[in-house]
Amino acid sequence: MKWTHLFLGILIALIYTGNPQFAFAEKKQEDTFNEKMPASVQDITRENTYLNEEAELSELQASELTKELLSTTQTKITNPTLIRMLNESAIKKSPFAFGTRMSVFLGEWPLAYHSKETSPNWQYQKINTNFYDNRAGKTNYQIHYVQEAHKVVKGGLSAKLPKSEEVQQMILKEAIDKTGWPLSYSTAIGTGTKQNEVYNVPPKTAGYLYGFAPAVHEKGTVTYGEVYIAVSGWKRAIVVKNVSSKPISAWIPIKNHVSFSYKSAR
Numbered sequence: 001m002k003w004t005h006l007f008l009g010i011l012i013a014l015i016y017t018g019n020p021q022f023a024f025a026e027k028k029q030e031d032t033f034n035e036k037m038p039a040s041v042q043d044i045t046r047e048n049t050y051l052n053e054e055a056e057l058s059e060l061q062a063s064e065l066t067k068e069l070l071s072t073t074q075t076k077i078t079n080p081t082l083i084r085m086l087n088e089s090a091i092k093k094s095p096f097a098f099g100t101r102m103s104v105f106l107g108e109w110p111l112a113y114h115s116k117e118t119s120p121n122w123q124y125q126k127i128n129t130n131f132y133d134n135r136a137g138k139t140n141y142q143i144h145y146v147q148e149a150h151k152v153v154k155g156g157l158s159a160k161l162p163k164s165e166e167v168q169q170m171i172l173k174e175a176i177d178k179t180g181w182p183l184s185y186s187t188a189i190g191t192g193t194k195q196n197e198v199y200n201v202p203p204k205t206a207g208y209l210y211g212f213a214p215a216v217h218e219k220g221t222v223t224y225g226e227v228y229i230a231v232s233g234w235k236r237a238i239v240v241k242n243v244s245s246k247p248i249s250a251w252i253p254i255k256n257h258v259s260f261s262y263k264s265a266r
Helices: 002-018 025-030 064-070 080-087 164-179
Strands: 041-043 101-133 141-143 151-154 186-189 199-201 206-232 235-253 257-265
Touching (some): 101 141, 141 206
Antiparallel strands (some): 206 257
16 A cells, blocks of 8 residues: 555656646646726726627637547647638548548648737727816816717737738637627727716816726737648548747727826816
8 A cells, every 4th residue: 555655656746747737737727817997997888979889709619520620730720710611611531532642731821829918008098188277266176078089999910910810800809708808909989978977176276087098918929830631541630830930919909998097287
């Protein structure tokens, strides 16, 4: 019994020292996004006089053939456009396939996005200023947010990459999954949008109520590779060659949200 316990102890030690991914498995699970929106950031979906499109990313389900093909490669593939192409493919097994060898080149693709850092900027872009000069006043003056001009806020990639639209969609999906926030590469705040929260401008001061569009900064890498479908007899597989990684970052506005900041001056 003692020898059994000793052997198990040595085996466990070898697993953790010889394969670091086991040793850091718990740490990786803890590296989740826990950022909360501060109270200064308000949801204006109901008040917004401009109706932003409610376009949502659809969850593309892989077909049985696509699942089979994806399981044959160790290279991670999450590009929905490529998965859709594989879903539309048909490779039937034939009793006469013995000895058949074939390789079909599908092109070079952005395969997957790997997020390294997700961080919010609550003052990504200033969209409005409400001002009142109460320096000659004798009592508090109350001001609140009123959007004075229509504003469109856009994000995007920090650099141009091959098949940028596909890269953008992968980054957007990753950011939404991590944050749970309504993210979009473009959002608009309509003229006349209001909030009822009151800010007091004391006498002998001028009050400035600033409105900012918040956004998320997503930073990571995109893997590219040449994708082939290989058929050998009854075996069907995906072969990925010349895999490369490209660093990339993107700004993604938080849709229908405004971050407020009040300042006074004498």
